[in-house]
Every structure is written in C-alpha cells, then in structure tokens.
Amino acid sequence: MAGVLRSLSFWILIQVVSLVLAQDGTQFVHYNFSKADLHRDGMATIDDGLLHLTNNTNRSTGHAFHKIPMNFTRSSPSSLSFSTEFVFAMFPLQGDGQGLAFVVSPSLDLRYSGAATSYLGIFNRTNDNKTENHILAVELDTNPSSEAIEDSYNHVGIDINSIVSVESSNASYFSDTDKKNISLPLASGKSILVWIDYDDLEKLLNVTLAPAPTKPTSPLLSRSIKPSVPLLSKFINVSEIFSETMFVGFSGSTGTVKSDQYILAWSFKKGGQAESLDLSKVLDAPNPPPPPSGSNDSNMKLILVATIPSIAFLMMLGGIFYLYKRRKYSEVLEQWEQDYIPQRYSFKNLYKATKGFKENQLLGAGGNFKAEEVKMLLKIGMLCSQSNPENRPSMRLIVQYLEGNVIVPDISYDTSGFGMPNISNETVTQQPETSSSANFSFEDVTVLFGGR
Template identity: 40%
Template sequence: MDNLRSLLAALLLVCFGFGAGVLGDGDGEQFVYSGFAGANATLALDGTALVQPSGLLELTNGTAQLSSHAVHRTPLRLRRSPGDAVRSFSASFVFGIIPPYSDLSGHGIVFFVGKDNFSAALPSQYLGLLNSANNGNATNQIFGVELDTIQSTEFNDTNDNHVGIDVNSLKSVAAHSAGYYDDETGAFNELLLISGKAMQVWVDYESDSTQISVFLAPLKNGAKPSTPLVSAKSNLSKVLVEPAYAGFSSSTGTVRSRHYLLGWSFAMDGPAPPIDIGSLPKLPFVGAKPRSKVPDIVLPIATAAFVLGVVAVVILLVRRRSRYAEVREEWEVEFGPHRFTYKDLFRATEGFKNKTLLGFGGFGRVYKGALPKSKLEVAVKKVSHESRQGIKEFVAEVVTIGRLRHRNLVQLLGYCRRKGELLLVYDYMSNGSLDKYLYSGSKEKPALDWAQRFRIIKGVASGLLYIHEDFEQVIIHRDIKASNVLLDADMNGRLGDFGLARLYDHGADPQTCSPSAPSSSRWPAAGGPWSRP
C-alpha cells in the first residue's frame, strides 16, 4: 500500500510538472506546489488571480482597489471526528511583492484557514478577507497570517512592514516587524516585505498547546529559523468549523502593487512538505522604480511659499490698515459730511511726498493734492494734536467755519483725524498770498496795479461783512493781514487763516461774552498757509 501511494505521488508530480502533489490518507492530508504550472485543477482562483505560463501565481496585477483569492479546492479535514479539537497543521509558502515605488506599496497578502466565502470582502486595508461590518465577528470563523505593507491605524498596526496573526479580525492578536532571528547570534535581521525579493514563510499550529508560530526568512537562506518571528496562543477549535479551506487573499489600494506566490505546501498533523526551491519560477525582473523626488522637493517649497505668501499678505494688510488708520469717535457722526478719509488724502497728495509740499506753517506742513474722485485741487494741512483736551470743541469750530460760503473766503472743506495728527482740507489757492505781490515786482509775481488792489480790498471787506453780519454766528477774525489774504486763479482776494477767530451769537456783546471756541494758543490755525510760499 505504501509503495502504491508513493507511485501515485510521483505520477502526480510528473503530470503537474512544477505543480502540485496532493497526498492523503486516513490519518492526515498534505499537498505541495513547487510552482503552480498546471495547478488550475486543484486551485480555485478569483479576482485578478491567475497562473502565469512560468508557473508563477499572480495574485494582483497592479490594478488599483481590487482583491483576489487562491484557494486549494479540497476541503481540510480539521477534526478526526465531530466534537474533536482542531488537529495540528503546518504550512509553508514562498512569496514576493513588487511595489510600484521602492518605498511605498499597496497592502499585502494573507494566508488563511477557514471559510472561503469572500463575496462581501473589501480590498485595501481589509486585504480581501473581511469588511468594515464583519471585522472582529466570531461568525467569520477564519484564522490568518497577514503580511501587511500598509499601517492601518484602525487595526492598531505596528507599522507598514509587519507580520501578524489574525483570528476573526484584522486586529492582530500578535504582530511583529518583518524579519528573522539569526540561529547563530540570535540577532534580529529586518526584512522589507516590498523588497521585490522572494521570501519564505512557515506557519505551525500545535493542537495540544494551542500555540501558533510564524517564521520568516529570505528564500536564499533555505532553512526555517529556530526562533519564531511572532507567536500566540489561540484555541482554533473554537474558531474553525468544517468545511474549511486553506488559501491566500491579497488586495491593492490606491497604490498598485503586484503580489506573487512561487510555491506552497501544507500538511495536517505534521510539518509541511519541503518545497523544491530549485524548481520555483522566478519573480519578474521589474524593479520597483524610485518614487519621484519631485513631490518631496516641490511640496515643502510650495508649502513654505504658501505660508510666506499668507504671512506677506497679512503683513501688507496690517501695514495698509495702519497706513490708513484713523481716529473716529461716536460724536463725529454729526460731522460726517465734513470728514475726509485718510486714504483719499494720502492718495491725493501721493503719500505726502516732498514734491507735493507747498510750505510750512506754524503748526505743520501744507501739501497740494487732487482728490481721487472729483479731481478737485486742495491744500492739505497736517498738524499735530497731542492732547485730547478740547478736541471735540475744536472740531466743532472747524466744521462751523467749514460752513462759511462766500466767494471772498477761503473754503475750509473738512478734516480728518489720525492718532496724534489732524488734517485740515482747504480750497487750493494757486496764486498764493497777497504779501508776495505787494513788494515783489518780479516776473513770477509782478506788482499789482491799483485796480487789482482795490478789487482785492473790496473783496476782503465783503467777506468780513459776511462773517460779521450774514452768517448764523458772529465770527471775529482778529488777524487781518496781507499774508492771510489768498489769491485764487483769477487774482480775487480771499480771506483765510481763522486760527485766532472767535465765535459769538448774534446780539451778544463781544466785550462781555466768553468766546464759544477755544483760543488758538492751544490749537493750530483753522486757516493757514495752504498756498505756495
């Protein structure tokens, strides 16, 4: 009988070439695939799995987000009789993973024993074995050893290069970084699962002790290490039910790796038969191309540039805001029509550059400008006000004088306030002050004839009559002189500089009444040198 069994085994090996030898008797079962040529009869394949002409079993072909399975068709006889414990078993297989990049792969391979219904299984981190709904359920009735190349935090993975023991769940009961312990020195040697090189795995389950041991080594070592890479105790009698099958599951995610099996052996109640290493097919000579360094270089630069850009924009906005910042208080609402924005005045005077400077006054500088919208030519006087005392009354006076409307008065158009600074806006008088013409006699400013002088005097008198009699309040100028009379483009005289002016109500006696505005000794002139010197 033993000779007959040996003869049958030999015939099967000849028939399948590098393929499978399936041996079995009443005491146990075993099979070995030293390459998979001709194994389609004994393997059930789905998904992207196929046997290449070379005898290489390709589980995934580089397609994204797909899974595949390769299952030995003959069910395992896990128990000798109903109610018995699951028998001991051993498996060995040779695999290779070729990633698209040298340092990045797409998930891995699971060797399993158990139910073979994967219709609801998902690819990516579920490795084509389970799904989000059934992961961890006792009804899965499956045991597996995962070779995982992606770290999935939801499964508490050790890292992205580990071997784990799974029982009904992808949260491994035990896991370890891929590698092996040297038999001579006991040192741990790390292995990279996605190196593109062939490696061999051994899986042993001892029924009496319920001990599960997993070993890993480079194929070139040719021997099983003495010390397991990872081990755990788990009573598979409470997990596995018949019919049960042995096989492999693999999947890809967004990264399109290729997963291969070169050989496989399995046995109940004994060590797995040795795989004929010399007969194994070769892995494809497709080296994993180095991942482009462009993202590694461009991304930090782009990120830094973006951050710098955001910072620059924030700084510019802050500077712009501070450049045009104004002081505004609730009581100024009633003076709204007489209030200019600092932004408009800044643009009108080209940023208060020296080329727009008209002259200096006792309290500040005067600049020529043109308002952005109306293009009206104005003179802008910048004066300081370091004390807040009386500012409300002073602005009220400015606005009051700003309501004066007479052809022989310089029009005070309005004001603007900044921190420590007050800006007064007037009509621009292109011909300057009268005193420059009275004694000049130059070509630029020829002396005035008597007709011009009489017209100017008459105009100033008309302006004085208006502020003394016709305005809503009595305004006493108190500083009539040639330098405070400005000449417009038509050489008409206009009275300006109301800095020493006092305001009274009509009918009041200026000799007995207190003025309604503060003295100019405390505040800058409401008029002033708004023309060219």
Template identity: 40%
Template sequence: MESQAFKASLLFLLIINTVAAENDEFIYNGFASEDLFLDGIANIAPNGLLFMTNTSKYMQSHAFHKTVIQFKNTSDGKLSSFSTCFVFAIVPEYSDVGGHGLALVISPTRGRPGALPIQYLGLFNPSNNGNSSNHVLAIELDTVDNIDFEDINNNHVGVDINGLKSVAAAPASYFLEGNKGYKNLTLLSGKPMILWVEYDALEMKLNVTISPINVPKPSLPLISLSINLSWVIYDAMYIGLSSSSGSVKTSHYVLGWSFKLNGKAPGLNLTSLPSLPLPEDGKNKALNFKLYILVVAFLLVTVIGIAYVVVMKIKYAEVLEDWEIEYQHHRFSYKDLYKATKGFKEDELLGIGGFGRVYKGKLPMSTAKIAVKRIPHDSKQGMREFVSEIVSISQLCHKNLVQLLGYCRCKGELLLVYELMSNGSLDKFIFDDSEKKKLNWRHRFEIIKGVASALLYLHEEWEKVVIHQDIKASNVLLDDDLIAKVGDFGLSRLYDRGNDPKTTHVIGTFGYIAPELNKNGRATTSTDVYAFGVFLLEVACGRRPILQDASPDVQNLVDWVSNNWKRGTIMDSKDVKLGTDFRPEEVELVLKLGLLCSQPSPNVRPSMRQVVQILNEITTDGAEIQLFTNGQ
C-alpha cells in the same frame, strides 16, 4: 478469479489512500491553472508565477487550494496539527508605500464573498469584521499602518482571528543564529521571502516564522502564540491566500507553496521556483508586453466565461434588475437557497408565521446553517425601496437580534435569509409541558433583559428608529446557549410597503396590540412597549395573553395579573412551574413592570431605556420595586 478480485481490492485501497494523502498534503513549486481556485484578479503566468494583485488600484484576489482539508479527525473530532510554508514577494510602485498586503487564510469557503478591496485584505467588510461567526484564521503580511485595526506599524506580521485586529503581531524580522537577535526585514523590498505557519494541536501553540529565501529556516519563530484553534476551525475548511491593493499600485506574487496535516510541510525546491518579472527596460519591454497580452487575454476569457455562466443562471433561474447591482453582496441566488433547503421540503420546515413559511438549510460548499423565510410579494411597486430597507436592516448588529444575512427575489416571492437559531422559539420552552423544555427563572430573567436590550437598540441606538410591531414569545429565538435573540424586527414596516397606502392595516398579534393602535393604526415605540409588557407577563406567568375558553376573570392575562396586584396577591400570578428556585423580588419586579408597560394610556408607559434601567438596577432591598409600586 480470486486473484483478479484481490488485485482489484488492492487497487481500490491504493486509490482511497492516494485521495486521502492528496487531501492531507500538497506542494506547488510554481503553479498551474488547474491547481488553484482563483477569483478577483488572481492569475497564473505561463512560468507558474501566481499574481495575487498587479498594478491596478482597489482590487482584491483569492487563490485557494481546490480541495477541502479535513482539519479535524473524523473519529474523535479533535483538531489536527498542521504546517504550511510559501514563498512570496511584494513589489510596490514606490519603495516606501505599498498596497494593503497579503494573507494566508483558513476559511469555511473558497474565496471571501462580500470582502472589500481596501484595508480588509480581501477578507472582511465593515459589517462582518470581528464577528465570531466568520470562523477565519489569517496570517497577515501587512504593509499599511491602520489605526482602525490598532496596527503596530506599516511593516509587520500578524495573527488574525475573525477580524483584522491582530491577536498577536510583530515587526517583520527573522532570528539570527548564534544568539545575535532578530534582523529587520522590509516586506516592500520586492525580494522573495518565505513564511512558515505551524500549529501544534497537542500543545495548542501557533508558530509563525519568516526569513529571506536564501536563509535557512530560523530556529526561533517570529511569533509564538498559545491558542486553542478548535473553536475557530471547523471539521473541514479551505486554505488559501488573499490580498488587496487599495489605492497604491502594488504587485503581490507567490512563487511556491506547500502544506501538510500532522507533519512538517514538504520543503520547496527553491531552485525550480518561477522567476519574478524583470524591470521594464530595454529588451524586457517586448517580453513583458507579450506577457501583458497573455494576462489580459486570460482575464478576458475568464470574464467572458463568468459572464456567460451568470447570464445563463439569470436566464433560467431569476431576474436581476439593474438597480439591484448595488445590493449584489446581500443577494443570495435562488439556486443556492433551493439546494440549501433541499427544495423547500416539508421536512425542513421550521414553522409558519404571520409573514410566511420558514425553512432551515445549509448553504452549499459551506458549514453555515441558515433559516429562509418565504414571503409572497409579487408587487413591483416600491420593490426597490423594499429591498433597500432589507439591506438597511441587515446592517443592524446587536447580540440579541437575529442576524439578517440577505435576500433573494424570485417568482413573485421575497426570500429572507437569517442565521439559524438552533433552539427555536421561546414559546416552546414556556408552554411545552415536557421536562426538557422547562426554563428556570435565571434563564427567563436573562432572556427578558436580552429582549429589552434589543428593543432599546431598535428604538434609540441605531441610526434609524425601527418599530418591531410583533413582540411575543414566539418571535424570541434561542441559540445553543439559550441566549435570546429577537426575530422578525422591521418586517412589519417592510410588509406594509406592499399594502395600499390608502388603507389602515394593523399588524400584530391579538392580545399584544396596544389600544391606541386599534384606533389610529399608527405603530410607535410606545406600542412596542405595550407588547413587551404583555411579553413580560407571558414569561413570568407561563401562560398566553388570551385564554379563549377560560372564565372572564382570567381570560385576559393583563387583567388577571392586575386584579391579583389590586388584591395584594400579585405573586400568585407567577408560573407554578418555577417551583421555589427563583428570586421573589425579581419575579415581583417583572410582574409589576409588565403591568406598567401594558397600561392602556401610552403616556404612562415607560420608554425602553427606562425599562432597561429598571431591570439592570434591581437590588435585594426592594427599593426599585417600591418606587415602581408608587408609579403604578
């Protein structure tokens, strides 16, 4: 019995070590369908050749290693060294012009949802290109000179971090031994080449080397870049290949691929790699035709299979109307959001606001953390315009706005998906008496300037005017670095679409609503300025706009600060929790600016552009404050 138990233990350890080894290393001398996760038009031929793109226009493809790679040590969280190489060939229809190229990519997800099949190499789109939240490392083999991405030429190798403006690039070439310099390579030659990518985590150095397949690996790399990839690469990531053809028919092939963590990638058996397709002439035409039929049949079966899965998901989960197809890149599945929030459990509830309940979550097969807002909305009238407005607002991009990622529509509900703000709302920091929640004046002043900048962007700097209608401390969220981001922007206008257009429905929070809004029900940029003025006083004074149980002379925050100003004691209004660590001229400016913005007459209030100018131009000599006092 003891002998059997010992054998069983040895077998278990052997299995565990085998699985760990598979996750740390792989080698493909040609490919099989079960080796990779494929999407787009990626396909594997019977001889093991990986087709990334064929002669179709405006197509993209991804081929990812199926298993996630643990790039960081579980014990200390440090990034591991890694090494990979692959053999590729790019065969254009015309010898001097080709598609957009091929890239090795390390990504949080298998595939790149929302990427475009044009100059973005199947990796990004105009709205997310260059975003630090992408967490993508790519080594591009670029055959198009794109001025938008500041490419050096139409035949180069580049290192891309989160976008297609390369942080390092060099014309395709390889080092000749014996100090003979570098010899040019033509990526569109149609000939097999091999690319090595190696990262030394201790020295924080990334080396990229390329050469023809019949030349030994050069002793000097083409690109040697000192870079810390720890902030780019998560603990666990996927590694794969991505390509796009654009408007020119181009075939991108991969013949073999290997990878290893903490060591040199295994050498490929170059003699056993699959052959490239022969030119279409003579006896090869029949062979290529059969291959074409096989590829078409495989793609047809794949498409039918995917269509069946999609139809079943729609049938049992949610309804997708024809008009929503154009918004599919912005739509999340209800199933994914349900899993992300653990079934919308109360434990995942972040809060309840004027528009619905908000839950935190983590998307399946991803490290992305999200916040999901559930809004009751079962009215079908105007739903298309409603969703169109959501997609439009998701294009807003400002460092002080919470990013709206997309939506889901299911069972009489509209679910909006945002980036998760780890530190929650500002009001908890201002009104929570616990020591750890206190904010010093420097943080408060930076938050004020950030919110002002966001409102200026919404009012004047985007292509449309967006009126927030609910500016207050609880709608200002803080990230890990206490950077302020305004949330719920545009929701008031969206929410109105579900109301009877014949009625007047004032949206906002008591204490922040401008007097004229109560009279005519018409929200303007000036009503936002009024709410912002109350917000300024809220942050500087550390108290809410209305104190229900207080005496009449202090019940209303705006009136109380105004009376203090008239008595010449406006600084008595400041939050006592600030202590002595603050700049008096800044506090006084914010208090007076708050009074100006919350004036009863909208004609007296400044625009957000004037507000931002005042906040940015404050000097220690008090000139702006004196000017402001005269304006008051």
C-alpha cells in the same frame, strides 16, 4: 524475482497512498501553479507558473484557494494540526489596506469583503470582528490598519475573525549566527520564506520568516535555513474557530497605489509537518516594473514649482531687510571726512551704543567734563552760528580746532555779528575753581540763531 515484485508492489502502494492523500487534499506541494487546482477570483492570475495575487489595479482584491476542503473534525489527537510553508515576493507598496495573507476560511468565496473597503481582502466594516467568520489568517502587511499596530509599516500579524491582530510584530527573522532578530522588509521585491505551524496538542501557532537565498543550482531544502526561533508564537484553540470543513489559500489587496504580490511556491499538510520546499525548484520572482516614463521628471518639476517661488520670496524679504537696515544707518560723507574716517564714529555705531538715541542711554550722560573743552565747543558753536556765512569757519578749520592744532580765537560781543539782543556784560555764572565746570562770561554765552 519475488524480491523485485515485492519492491515494485511497495513502490506502487506508496504512489497510490500519495495519490489518495493528494486527492483528499490533506497535503500538496506547488512549484508551478499552472498545474495547481486552485479557485481564483478578483485580480488573482497565474503568470508563467507564478500565482499573481494582485496586479496594476487600485483598491481591489485577489484570492486563490485550494479547491479541496480540509476536514478539521477532532477525529484524532493531531487532526487539527497543520503546517504550511511558502515563498512570496511583494513589490513596494504604499497607501492603506495593502498586503497579503495566508488564510484558513470556511468559504472559497471571499468577494463579499468588498474591494473598496476591504482589509487584506478578507474583512470589511460589516463583518470585521464577528465570530461567525470562522477565519484564521496570518497577514504580511506593509501598511496595516492603525488599529492593528500603530506606526508600523512592515507588519506580520495573527488575525482571528478580525483585522485587529491578536499577536503581531514588525517583520524580522532570527539569525542563528548573530543570535538576534534582523529586520526584513516585506515589500522589497525579494523572495521571502514563511513557515506557519500549528500544534493541536500544545494549542500553539508559530510563524517564522527568513529571506530566501539566491536560487541554488542543486537541491536545497527550506528546513535547512529555517530560523530556530519563530517571529510569532500564540496559544490558540482552533477548535473554537474552525468549522468542520475549511479551505486554505491566500488573499491579497491593494489600496490607493498599485502593487504586485506573488506566491512563488507553496507546501501544505494537515495533521503533520509540511514537505520542505526544494529551493532550487522555486521560480524566480519577476523584476519590479520600471516607473512610468517621465514620472521622475514630473516629480522634479513639481518640486521645482513648489520650491522656487518660496526661495524667491525669502530672497526678496532678505533684500528688503538689508535695504531697510542700510537706509536706517546711512550717512553722507563729505570729502574732508574721508581723511578722518578711522577717527570718527559712524551713525550706526552711535545708534547702537545709545539704543536708538534714548535719553537715558546718551553717551556721557551724568558724567563730569573739563571746563576748557566745554568752553572750546561753545566757542566753535558760536563761530559756526554767525549771521554772515563768510565769517563762519570751514569744516577743515573746525577739525583743526578740535585736534588742538589751531587755537580757537576769542569772541568779542562788538565784533561777533551774532545779532544778539542787548544784554549786559556781566558774568553769567560763577562756580568755585575746584569744580569741573568753568566760569563763563558774556563772551562764552550767546543765543544761537541765524546759523546753518
């Protein structure tokens, strides 16, 4: 009987000590925030036991702090140490100045930060980077200030009195299986675990992340899946930052685009290791809301309105260019030419070969010619230039002359009918027979006029 009384007394003592510690605010665990004694402002609400920091409001903030202050005076070697872990979920975010943060602040009321110009709902342009802020924050930001970390949209940072992080990194977790860091999208809508531990003896702050596993049906403590290597480690002396009493909690903000940020479970302890969360008790993150009805159709219409005129304009330019090129090289073929197309050069080919019929690019320029061929061409030219059209040869006959199938007739001054002036019948030019040029008599030279 005495043993039973001693056991009962010990159990009652443990419960009393736990109650005192809980009332003192040095440690607590929340799985259902409906039962938590929190100071909330801005957008922060409690929805079905979940702490909902931000909702469908643009450029606004939400705060939720544990109401009981923590005493951070140096009363013992570990009096400034603290540990916390929590599970959060964020729906996809866009725009500037959005995200959530775990905050240690001397004040419960952070509404002075100003919704329109706030950084994570903590700082603004007037109070940023001021030592009198006495604020330590760990931010989980999907689009940080460019001053904090450039070209990063998945950002974890340690902030001291300023939005500009003293230590930061892209969100990831160390895989003990793969022995490497794996990227971790913050705004995926999935549950993510965060551990924040400060050791006052070493003056070291560690921040560790990991994806929360699918909700187990049996107890599963968070410490069993905590990565062995933290994402961020920073030597900090919090005694230079904290006031004697501080409040712990969360801050969230939205920018130009609406977003939802949830805290699903939270454990905290001052002066030691926080109680490990039982992941089987953590409430599920809500499903991301569906996109507004017709938004996809509107986006498609906008894309079509923007692209169709551009495509039509490019097609019109292509058509104009095609017609220009076609007209530039166009030629009219007579019936007789159809039979000799394989043996002829097109105007386009000649145009390209002579580079636009430039004088220095003319075909055969500067070469030697056979006198008989030149003489034949002159005769044909003279035949085609007779004053009487009936005496001129047909195009088919000319082709036969050129192919050598019919001999070009001799031309007589008396019978030619060229209407030439009265000139002598003497030889016009003479060259040695070794030359490639021929001797031309009167019958080979004429003044061409009155032709076609």
